Amino acid sequence: MAKRLVPLLNRVLVEKIVPPSKTTAGILLPEKSSQLKSGKVVAVGQGARDAHGNAIPVSVKEGDTVLLPEYGGTQVKLGEKEYHLYRDDDILGTLHD
Structure with missing residues (x-):
């Protein structure tokens, strides 16, 4: 059975994108060569609530x-x-092509 x-709340479930470790020509790349740490959002919580009970969307x-x-x-x-689970406000931004 798959889980x-x-x-919950303002948390976001992310699957990290692993950069390739070598080029198409077969050259090995150092781990730090990829500057961006990115991931794909798999699931999001319903959002947090403010002091007045109003919903704050993710x-x-x-x-x-x-x-x-x-x-x-x-x-x-x-x-x-x-x-990896992150809070919504920990995510730095979205990436677009």
Whole structure:
């Protein structure tokens, strides 16, 4: 049975995008050569509430590619896949082509 994680409040479940470790010509790339830490949003919570009980929606949606901080997040393993949980306000931005 496959498990599905639904984040609570303003949390976002992200699958990190792993940059290639070598070029198409076979040249090995150092780990730090890829400057951007990015991931794909897999699931989002319903949002937090302010002091008056008003909903504060999450700023990203499922399928978005996001820029992640170098540190932070909570690692979660579901089956064979590894994900990370971030708070909405920890995500630095969205990436577009």
